Amino acid sequence: MAVKATGIEIIGVGKYLPEMVATNEDFTKIVETSDEWITQRTGIKTRHITNGEPTYYLGAQAAKAALEDAGIEAKDIDLIVVTTCTPDFYTPSTSCLVQREIGAFGSMAIDINCACTGFDYGLDMVRRYLLAEDGVDTVLLIASEELSKFTDYGDRASCILFGDGSAAFVIRRKKDTLWSSYLGADGSGAGFLVARALKSENVFRKSEEDFDMGMPETKEHLLYQDGKEVYKFATKTLAAAVQKACEKAGITPDELAAIVPHQANVRIIETAAKNLGVSMDKMVVYIDRYGNTSSASIPIAFCDAVAGGRIKKGDKVCFVGFGGGLTYAAVIFEY
Ligand code: UT7
Numbered sequence: 001m002a003v004k005a006t007g008i009e010i011i012g013v014g015k016y017l018p019e020m021v022a023t024n025e026d027f028t029k030i031v032e033t034s035d036e037w038i039t040q041r042t043g044i045k046t047r048h049i050t051n052g053e054p055t056y057y058l059g060a061q062a063a064k065a066a067l068e069d070a071g072i073e074a075k076d077i078d079l080i081v082v083t084t085c086t087p088d089f090y091t092p093s094t095s096c097l098v099q100r101e102i103g104a105f106g107s108m109a110i111d112i113n114c115a116c117t118g119f120d121y122g123l124d125m126v127r128r129y130l131l132a133e134d135g136v137d138t139v140l141l142i143a144s145e146e147l148s149k150f151t152d153y154g155d156r157a158s159c160i161l162f163g164d165g166s167a168a169f170v171i172r173r174k175k176d177t178l179w180s181s182y183l184g185a186d187g188s189g190a191g192f193l194v195a196r197a198l199k200s201e202n203v204f205r206k207s208e209e210d211f212d213m214g215m216p217e218t219k220e221h222l223l224y225q226d227g228k229e230v231y232k233f234a235t236k237t238l239a240a241a242v243q244k245a246c247e248k249a250g251i252t253p254d255e256l257a258a259i260v261p262h263q264a265n266v267r268i269i270e271t272a273a274k275n276l277g278v279s280m281d282k283m284v285v286y287i288d289r290y291g292n293t294s295s296a297s298i299p300i301a302f303c304d305a306v307a308g309g310r311i312k313k314g315d316k317v318c319f320v321g322f323g324g325g326l327t328y329a330a331v332i333f334e335y
Contacts, residue, residue, distance in 0.1 A: 002316075003250040007179030007333055008127050012072070012170035014065025015303040016058055017048040017290065024160070031156035038160050043266025047163025047291030049148045054088045056097035058166040059144030063102050066140065066168035074104035077170075078136045081126055082111050083118030083143045083295040085195070085324065086150065098142060108136070115193065116262050116323025117183075118295030119143045123171075123319065123331050124181040130173040142168040143296040150195045152222040161264070162223075163291035167299030178316060178334040180249035182241055189233060189326035191215050192226040230326075234268045237328040239275035242320050245330035253278050256332070257315035258305060262322055263287040263297035272320075284310065294323065311335055 023046050024035040038044055050058070059082055067074060082095040089097075095109035114121040122141050129136045144166035153159045196218055200211065218224040238261060246253050253259070253276045261269050266287055273280050284305045293300060298319050305311040313335055320330040 001250050002178055003180065003248070004176045005179040006131055006173060006175050007177040008123065008130065009172045009174035009177070010169050010335060011172055012066045012068070012070025013167070013299070013303050013306060014062045014067075014069055015165065015167040015300050016061035016065065017165045017300070018050040018053055018058065020049050020051050021046050022049050027160050030153055031159065033156050033160060041265075041267070042161060043285070043287045044161065044291045045288040048165055050146055050164045055084055055086050055144050055146045056088055056094045056101065058146065058164065059084070059094060059098045059142045059168070060101035062144065062166040062168040063098055063140055063142050066170050067102070070170035072138065072170065074102045076138050077104040077107045077140045079108045079126070079129060079139045080104060080110070081122050081139065081141050083114065083122045083141070084111060084145055085113050085115045085118070085294055086146045087111065094144060104140070114295070114323070114327045115325055116264065116292070116294045116297065117321040117325070117327040117329045119298045120181070120319050120321045120329035120331050121183060121327070122295075123333075124183055124329070126171055127179065127181075130171070133173070137172060139171045140168060141171055142166065143299050145294040145296045147292070147294055150221055150223045152219060152224070157227050158223060158225045161292045163293050165290055165293040165296045165300050167296050167303050169299060178249060178332060180245050181329070181331040182244040182248060183329040185325050185327045186233075187325065189229065192229040192233070192326060193324035194218055194224045196221055231265070231268065233326050234264065234322045235271045237322050238268065238272035238320055241328050241330035242272070242276055242318055245318060245332045249332045251316065251332070255316060256282065256318050258282060258284050258311050259318045259320060260284040260298050260301050260305065261320050263290065263301055264292045
């Protein structure tokens with residue numbers, strides 16, 4: 001029996017992809033690779049890349065589209081949550097910059113960084129705010145990522161994966177609906193996906209030795225990825241997280257109308273489907289168009305599935321992600 005709880009209602013959605021597109025063919029001019037290798041090993045064909053537009057700008061465009069879809073104004077928003085691992089500044093937060101851009105002055109504004117799992121964690125956090133019934137009734141949850149900022153275009157195993165983009169949901173509280181979440185992290189894998197911040201250097205520092213943070217050497221701020229380890233983690237956790245979230249919701253994976261997984265590699269998604277015993281028809285996959293846009297990949301795919309009629313109002317949907325941290329999360333709700 002499906003468990004009914006106080007959950008979420010998505011009243012508007014929107015996405016934004018920068019205009020510029022990089023094809024697999026374009027990458028053959030940068031690194032030794034081929035369209036055939038990229039397509040077969042990842043499922044990716046194209047990804048959108050910014051032409052200098054910052055992360056907050058991408059997020060604000062998606063937010064405007066979601067507000068329009070919801071038929072509400074920026075002043076109606078009580079809380080803005082932005083998920084990003086590619087902010088433009090340490091401070092101000094991306095959510096404050098989005099707020100400035102859309103004119104939602106007075107709302108709360110928070111950033112969260114759970115890398116590719118951000119949107120699932122964001123949904124769970126938003127639902128907990130709504131549950132408190134303490135002045136937060138309408139929320140704008142935005143995932144905005146500009147991975148091209150720290151992509152290492154000299155590393156052929158990782159640079160072909162990533163793209164930029166954003167998506168946003170307007171969310172309200174809904175009573176007696178389907179909701180469950182299963183979230184977790186495994187910090188022992190922290191060194192498998194790394195993009196470093198500023199080093200600890202100050203005028204008073206006496207030590208010449210770098211503190212051993214137990215992390216791999218990276219090329220300055222550029223993204224380092226141990227693809228094989230992340231792949232192993234992903235194939236282990238994706239199906240397990242869906243299964244656990246289904247158990248908590250009192251349903252079986254078969255009862256889900258759609259599973260929207262983090263779009264990292266089509267082979268990871270195929271393995272998850274096999275482990276769950278569901279057909280690939282249940283999996284929402286648009287990785288060929290956008291590549292891996294970290295926390296934005298799940299809501300972008302959701303927007304396309306809704307626009308294409310693949311997901312309809314009332315459908316039982318599962319979002320499932322994994323990524324840097326390492327982190328993993330699955331949430332189930334009724335659209
Ligand atoms: O959201 C963040 C999460 N990140 C991920 O989910 C990434 C998870 N990992 C993966 O998706 C895969 O591990 C990759 C796509 C990154 C790599 O695919 P793989 O099948 O694991 O390839 P591999 O690393 O085992 O490399 C196989 C071969 C190697 O050549 P040799 O040593 O067998 O001669 C690589 O050098 O493929 C080579 N290779 C390439 N060849 C052509 C690696 N990248 C490329 C490339 N083009 N772009």
